[in-house]
Amino acid sequence: MKENREIKIHKRLFLTVGILLLINPVIIYLISSSIWVSLTISISAILVTAFINESQRFNVLSTIWLNFMFVLSFFLHAEVIFSYKFSDYIIEDLYSIKQNYYFNKPYLNKTFQDKEFLVKYKTNAQGFRIGEEDDPDTRVELCDWLFIGDSYTQGAQVEYEELFTSKLFNDYSNKIIVNAGISGLGIIDEYYYYINEGKNLKADKVFLQICNFNDFMKVEKRTSGFSDYLMHYSNFARFILYDFKYANPAALPLGRWTEPFYPDQKSNRDFNIFYKEQSDKKLKDLENFRFYLNKFAKAVKDNGAELVILQIPTKEQVSYKYLNEVLSDFDIDIDDLDMQFPNKWLSTLSKENKIVHIDLLDDFANSEIPLFFDFDEHLNIAGHQQIATSISKHINNKNHKVRSTVLSKLNVGDRYPVYTTSGHSIFFQSWRDGNMELFLSDSNLKENRRITWNKTDELHPWPSPNGEEVVFTEGDQSLNNTKVVIMNSDGSNRKYLTDDPSTYGAIPSYNYRGDKIAYAAWHHLDGKYTNPYIVVQNLLNNEKTIITSDEFENWRPIFSPDETKLYYIAKDKNNQFDIYQYSFENKTITNLTKSDYDEWDPCISRDGTKMVYAARKKDNWDLFLLDLQSGKKAQLTDSKGNEWDPNFSPTGDSINYAATYGLRNGIFKMSLN
Known part of the structure; x- marks a missing residue:
């Protein structure tokens, strides 16, 4: 009996030490930066292991549990080794996952570098982008104008002072202007952002930026799966999975993003808003867009504000060089395209919903200087200035008078x-x-x-x-x-x-x-x-x-x-x-x-x-x-x-x-x- 007791004690000690080595509290602390989290997880692992081991009925479960511990241990150690030994390879996670949308993480202070730009990107405690010298603890509780959009509003390719929203402040210095642009957002994400957060700013005007680039395709409610959360919290998982989820522009057919143009006919039927032939998928996307635009307009109106649509054209709409590039390389017949369709269609929707529609196509087409980067699909400094100028022209036509200057x-x-x-x-x-x-x-x-x-x-x-x-x-x-x-x-x-x-x-x-x-x-x-x-x-x-x-x-x-x-x-x-x-x-x-x-x-x-x-x-x-x-x-x-x-x-x-x-x-x- 005494010998059996000693064997059990040794076995328990062996399991405890083994679990502590597998689910090491020091490793967990390096990941979580929390003593309580590290101790809680390690102690819980020991207690669960002891319970399963003492129960003779759970032999199969014991095997599964120990295998799970080994796999978990591998990833925990891999996360620490990668984060501390190979930190130069970390792909930054810039966003916080919300319900049906995502937003900037607070207190970001990053540098974005590409062959065409080098930009400082900084956010405040709420995740709003701010200037390099601004205090990140300063919060905004109310605003006059709220700009909601995707990467064209976010403007991560230019400095904060060059954003069209920053340029507008120079002309309308008594307005509180908030830029809530986030890369990758579509109208459904933007709607959920507004009803959950944006409406609390009590803006008088809500500017919804729509770009013909990709805002009319894949119009679906966002759901975050296991891999999204795994990439959100793990540097190692983000490094492994990133290339599977996101394309590298250098690997694209023309070495750049060309949405909504594709090299195959099916993708153009499904996703290209300019392509005359429309598949059931494209029609469904357009119907979803119409549905959520109606909901967006109602939500803004119910909050006592005015909705203004700001429609940005694509490079192909304003430059024959880029249009000819996709036509020739993707073998698309110009007669199969209606390059005015998204602007005419959104104008009709806006009138139906009594929404102000600022169509930037003519202003962009008439510009004597390039408004987009050569390779990157986004706006350059001149493009942001043009948007600010176009908005100011529209507002001035509405008899808004400003007597103050910065x-x-x-x-x-x-x-x-x-x-x-x-x-x-x-x-x-x-x-x-x-x-x-x-x-x-x-x-x-x-x-x-x-x-x-x-x-x-x-x-x-x-x-x-x-x-x-x-x-x-x-x-x-x-x-x-x-x-x-x-x-x-x-x-x-x-x-x-x-x-x-x-x-x-x-x-x-x-x-x-x-x-x-x-x-x-x-x-x-x-x-x-x-x-x-x-x-x-x-x-x-x-x-x-x-x-x-x-x-x-x-x-x-x-x-x-x-x-x-x-x-x-x-x-x-x-x-x-x-x-x-x-x-x-x-x-x-x-x-x-x-x-x-x-x-x-x-x-x-x-x-x-x-x-x-x-x-x-x-x-x-x-x-x-x-x-x-x-x-x-x-x-x-x-x-x-x-x-x-x-x-x-x-x-x-x-x-x-x-x-x-x-x-x-x-x-x-x-x-x-």
């Missing part, structure tokens, strides 16, 4: 633009090297000169009237640990106005003579901070005059041009900010806005007659104009973004301001004429 060249959080007295230069702050720094630029932000270089935040610049100095906020706003500092405009010779260790300050401004500075000040007393109050400091004698109490918060003081008044924002007992006017002559305080929503960032025109400011009337910040003589208000912006930090030009006919529009941000200029 001044910032980078998407790096430029804010607080302030003109110098001459109007030839602008000071502003920008996020660089992990913190906010100060810049001096020309009035169009074309020639930027960085004037601070350190690891401390510098914010809220305000130049002296002679332009020789600038006053600003220095320090960490989140900790209430900021000081008011003056320095020369070249960044030298810093002097602290709030030099007391327990006194802090922020958001200063000069008066028009340059001998006084107003700012918000507060103290750190008995372990807590007081509310900020308004201080005016005389630079000639260093005398400080307290304008307000610290009963409530007070911020952002600015002088009137004649220096008889001071404007600032203050909270009241309702915990809401209004804009107030303080009279130096009679010491009276007047509430100028008296609204039930927050107002910030007051700025006075040089003639003293108007005030521009930001207000949170709805769920976002918009700009307003107040006539100081009549008291009349006018709303300048009504966007889904946030506009703030307005600053009048010296002539008063325009304002510069900072804004965020979804994934885009920076400094903008608006005409007031």
